[in-house]
Amino acid sequence: METVKYTLTEEQMPTAWYNIQADLPQALPPVLHPGTGKPITPDDLLPLFPLALIEQEVSQQRWIEIPDAVRSIYCQWRPTPLYRSRRLEQALDTPAKIYYKYEGVSPSGSHKPNTAVAQAYYNKQAGVKKLTTETGAGQWGSSLAFAGALFGLEVLVYMVNVSYQQKPYRRALMESYGARVVASPSNETQAGRKILAEYPNSTGSLGIAISEAVEMAAADEQTKYALGSVLNHVLLHQTVIGQEALAQLELAGDYPDIVIGCTGGGSNFAGIAFPFIGAKLRGERDIQVIAVEPAACPSLTRGKYAYDFGDTAHLTPLTKMHTLGSGFVPEGIHAGGLRYHGMAPLVSHIVNLGLAESRAEYQLGCFAAGLTFAKAEGILPAPEANHAVKAAIDEALRCKEEGVSKTILFNLCGHGHFDMQAYIDYQAGRLVDTEYSATEVAMALSGLPVVE
Ligand SMILES: *Cc1c(COP(=O)(O)O)cnc(C)c1O
Numbered sequence: 001m002e003t004v005k006y007t008l009t010e011e012q013m014p015t016a017w018y019n020i021q022a023d024l025p026q027a028l029p030p031v032l033h034p035g036t037g038k039p040i041t042p043d044d045l046l047p048l049f050p051l052a053l054i055e056q057e058v059s060q061q062r063w064i065e066i067p068d069a070v071r072s073i074y075c076q077w078r079p080t081p082l083y084r085s086r087r088l089e090q091a092l093d094t095p096a097k098i099y100y101k102y103e104g105v106s107p108s109g110s111h112k113p114n115t116a117v118a119q120a121y122y123n124k125q126a127g128v129k130k131l132t133t134e135t136g137a138g139q140w141g142s143s144l145a146f147a148g149a150l151f152g153l154e155v156l157v158y159m160v161n162v163s164y165q166q167k168p169y170r171r172a173l174m175e176s177y178g179a180r181v182v183a184s185p186s187n188e189t190q191a192g193r194k195i196l197a198e199y200p201n202s203t204g205s206l207g208i209a210i211s212e213a214v215e216m217a218a219a220d221e222q223t224k225y226a227l228g229s230v231l232n233h234v235l236l237h238q239t240v241i242g243q244e245a246l247a248q249l250e251l252a253g254d255y256p257d258i259v260i261g262c263t264g265g266g267s268n269f270a271g272i273a274f275p276f277i278g279a280k281l282r283g284e285r286d287i288q289v290i291a292v293e294p295a296a297c298p299s300l301t302r303g304k305y306a307y308d309f310g311d312t313a314h315l316t317p318l319t320k321m322h323t324l325g326s327g328f329v330p331e332g333i334h335a336g337g338l339r340y341h342g343m344a345p346l347v348s349h350i351v352n353l354g355l356a357e358s359r360a361e362y363q364l365g366c367f368a369a370g371l372t373f374a375k376a377e378g379i380l381p382a383p384e385a386n387h388a389v390k391a392a393i394d395e396a397l398r399c400k401e402e403g404v405s406k407t408i409l410f411n412l413c414g415h416g417h418f419d420m421q422a423y424i425d426y427q428a429g430r431l432v433d434t435e436y437s438a439t440e441v442a443m444a445l446s447g448l449p450v451v452e
Contacts, residue, residue, distance in 0.1 A: 001086040003377060006248040008079040015066060018239040020274045020346065021232070022062035023281040028232075028349050029320040032307060037451060040317050047218050048225045050126035053119065056233040064236065066118075073117050073150065077106045078240065082248035088376040089396070096399035097254065098392055100412045101245045101272060102379065108173070110382065110414030111268045112143035112228055115237035119226045120147035129222040130154035134184065134209030136264070137163050137336030137384070138170025139414060140228030145179035158184035158192075158212040160339070161204035162332040170418050184209040191215050191313035205329045206340045211313035218315070229265025230310065230344045238271025245409060246275055255285055256409035258395055262387035263291040263300060263358070264337045266344030272411035274346075277355050289356035290395075291347065292387040294366075296434045297330035299323060299343045300351055300358035302441065307451040308342060318449055321348040324436070325444025331434040333363050334422035335383040341444070359391065362433040366390045367426040370416070382414035383422050 021028060030039040042054045049057075056064060066074070085098045103111035123131060131153055135141030141157040148155035157179050164171060164183040171181050184204045185192035191211035195202050202208070210227070217225035227234060242259075249255060259276050261269030273289050280286055293300055303322040310316035312326055322343040324330075330339045350356050363383070370386035372393060373379070381389055392410040399406050416423065425431050 001090055003087050004084040006082045006251045008244060008247055010075050012247060013071065013074065013079050014240050014243040015071070016063035017066060017236045018243060018275050018278060019059055019062055019064055019236055020278050021060050023278045025281065026353065028345060032318040032451060034309065034314065034318055034449065044317070048214065050122045050128060050224060052122040052125065053233050056236055057231060067121060070118050070121050074114070074240070079244045080105050082245055084252060085377055088373060091372065091376045092393060092396050092400065094396040094400040095403070095405040096396040097405065097407045098396055099249065099254070099256070099407070099409045101241055101409070102412045103241060103268065104379065104412060104415035108139065108142040108146050109417065110139045110143065111238060111241060111271060112140050113146060114240055114271070115228065115234045115267065116143040116147035117150065118237045120144070120151045120153055123224055123226070124151040124153060128153065128224045130156065131224060131226045132156045132213040132216045133226045133228065134158045134206055134213045135163070135228070136160050136206050136339055138167050138174065138418065139337055139382070141179065141181065142170055142173045142177065144226055144228065145174040145177035148179065149177045155179040156216065157181045158186065158209040160184055160206060160209050160336065161202060163336045166421060167418060173418070184212050186212060188212070189215045191315070194313070203329065203332050205312065207312035207326050210311040211315055214311060214315045215313070229267040230342065232346055234267050235270035235274065235344055235346055238267045239274050241268070241271035241411060242273060242275035245272060249409070254407050256287055257406040258288045258290065258408045260290045260292065260388050260391045260408065260410040262338065262384050262413065263293045263343065263347065264384060265340050266347035268411050268413035270344060270347055272409070273356065277350065290391055291351065291356055291358045292391045293358065293360050294333055294335055294338045294387060295360040295362045296333045296436050297324065297339050298360040298436055299341065301360045302436065303343070304445055304448070305348060305352055306448055308448055310342060318451065319345045321345045322351070324441050325447060327447055328441055328444035330436065333434060334419065334431070335363065335366070335387065337384040338387070361387050361390050363431060364433050367423070367431065369393050379412065380416045380423070381412055382416045383419050385413045388412070
């Protein structure tokens, strides 16, 4: 039995992004101004984002048209393939059907260019010259660097220090696209200097790197800030993934019982799951949706659903989300893209409403699952994506145990070709399972902002 590929033509690529806010049974809690505690206005965000993206952030319109210029760039790698992994099914000896959507075919190797290209486009339209951002594993930084090169925008990336050390090739890729990459915390910003004064050997975190990038963008009129996950407009741009998967499954004559994605900030999970959750909310088929996060940074499963800052230096507005506290610095696990203290407000809201469930996995089990997958399919997943692979395999094995056949769909959000050191370390037995520190989380949560 061979693996089967389902492809769409360029004409069948989605023409609009899907905005789940239009179908939610309860509106998303408002974003609050950290000074006044009142809902923020578009004006508050203008120093950081172009108006078009702010409008998308708050839009209640179900479909938002993808500009032609963005769509024609997407066409270089989209529609991405959907596979039915018959060889993995066979290897697991499961009655389940396993489908995966493969986003690793993009130029930078993950789902991130789906939003990077859109964000670069709207910034260019607004006359912006330079974008600042943060990156964990380097997937987002390289995607924005790629998009910046396409639109002639300067890109400055604050890269979490532990990844800067662990992933020199990702840094080299960003620099190849023309971006400048700085290890975070850095001496270039007030936020960075403050952390370094207290912790000279800080491994850094996404929360710290966001503070640095936001500070630099706010200080210069021609510079804006781009975020690779978490925000509503980012999740919106990723919905091309799930929309394509719906059409491809229709070609296969199938519909998933279970949809799975890994979650760092929530964007690839939202990308694959929101179109299916939307269909359910509009009275179409019911599905089980699973968000999988690392046990070392378990915001959805162990965090508090509360208003918190998106960054460590408290420069961002307050959003209601599952959070481990903005001061929490997770262990340096290899799935660097999943080391964020918070979670997308939309994903948090959806989990809170019971429309999706969450689980946490340790890294050793995830790497083992990734290798099982690689042996069957030949694609080596990104360490982040291994969390989704793990859950898909577990669900397929559960089907075998229970003697039921279910259709499982997961998002293979990126390849692991820049993460070979992680695989070398895993195979050499040098990786360990790290527990998050409940004491540190409690400490970080005790600093949550007080909201009336
Ligand atoms: C960035 C990244 C993630 C985590 O971000 P989400 O917004 O949760 O998707 C996961 N996997 C890969 C491959 C990434 O590049």
